Amino acid sequence: MPTPLLPEPVRRLAAWCVVVLLVTAVLALVVWLCTVFRTVVTPVLLAVLGTALLGPMHRRLVAMKVNRSLAAALTCLTVAAVVGGAGYIVVLALIETGDQIIDSLRKAGEDLAKHFGALGTSVEDVAKNSKDLLAKFGGTAASGVVTGLSVVATMLATALxxxxxxxxxxxxxxxxxxxxxxxxxxRSGDLMEAMGRRAYEAVEGFMRGTTFVALVDAVLIGAGLLILRVPGAVGLAALVFVTAYIPYLGAFLSGAVAVLVALADRGWVIGLWALGVVLAVQMIEGYILQPMVQSRTVQMHPAVVMLSITAGASVAGILGMLLAVPLTAAFFGVVSELRSRYAAEA
Structure with a gap:
């Protein structure tokens, strides 16, 4: 029997390298296809997330002997009314308090620039640019420029x-x-069914848990800001709710904005109280709410979550940041199912 040219450990390493390269190539091809056909892929992914969130309500109606089509229609109409109303409230709150929040951020940047130099200047520049962007967006929407209308039409078509x-x-x-x-x-039917169920359960758990956490965070932080009489408290609470769908990063950004607004308009004492409110809510989320959510879905390390958010942002911007974590949860659900099956066979 001829002696192999390479020792056994090197051959195993080479085999694993080939597997990693193949998997990477397949993932890169999938991402490229998704970016090319994003007009079709985006509504499908949003529909999957919406189905995962609305599934329990539909199943409850079916269990009450309601026709499946009627139950689906009632579920969609109910959610459209609730989400539409909530979205209207959130957008209205952000529009009414947007200028006030941005002015407060600019004032906070000026105050910080006196004490910290470059940090305050950066905050002031961000606020100034944000105000310019809002002004341009408002002018575009008011004048009815074709570009602005096409963006709105695309968003409405995607949502519909x-x-x-x-x-x-x-x-x-x-x-x-x-x-x-x-x-x-x-032969692969059982395995594919198990992987599909595990991936869907991970997405379903993430969507329900994240919505619950976002609502609790928004209510608690909004109530704290109202008690402290921070201007734009309702708009800041709406910002907290929206950004909560971006784990870790969203909470940091919305909390920082709330603290800076309180600091600018109410002084250092109220700013520190606002910081205490944000930190207390984040501790409740981290030690109570998040463990409850993660116990129903796939456990993911914070580093993995941050990397997935970064990758999603580089591929599809804000939409990629929102979709990155549930898709990663589904991927880890599939990996967990494969690992448990092969471990049982071994």
Whole structure:
């Protein structure tokens, strides 16, 4: 028997390198296809997240002997009314208090510049640029420029398509397993079904848990800012709710904005109290709410979450930041299922 040219450890390393390269190439191809066909991919991903969030309500209606199509329609209409109303309140609050918040940030930057130099100047520049952007956006919207209208039309079309897809996903969710099995060889049916269930459960747990955490954070921080009589408290609470869907980074950004606004308009004492409110809410989230959420979904290290957010932002901007974590949760759910199966076989 001829002696192999390479020792066994080197051959194993080479084999693993080939596997990693193949997986990386496949992932890169998938990401490239998603960016090319983002007009189609974006509504589908939003519909999957919406279906994961609305699934319990639809299942409860079906359990009450409501027709599946009617249950899906009622679920979509209810959520459209709730989300539309909440979105209107959030946007209205941000519009009404946006100028006030930005002016407060600019004032905070001027105050910090007197004591910390470059840090305060950076904050002031950010606030100034934000105000300019809002002014340009408002002028564009008011004048009805074609570019602004096309952006709004694209967003509305994406939301409408996502809502229609949510209806079909909810109505035909009982056929999902059969459809998945028909797409793979019969021997792999059980494995694909298990991986699909685990990925969907991870996304479902993330969406429900994150929405609950976002609501609690917004209510607690908003109540604290109202008690401290910080200007724009409702708008800041709305900002907290929206940014809570970006784990870690969103809470840091919204909390920093709230503290800077309190510091600028109410002085150092109220600013420190606002900082205490934000830190207390973050401790409640980190030690109570997040463990409850993560116990129902896939455990992910904060470093993995931050890297996924960074990668999502580099690929698709803000939308990529919002979609990165649930997609990563689904990926880790699939990996966890494969690991448990192969460990059991071994």
């Amino acid at each position: 398509l996502a809502m229609v897809l949510i209806f079909f996903f909810l109505r035909d969710s009982d056929r999902a397993v059969g459809t998945l099995r028909s797409m793979v060889p019969s």
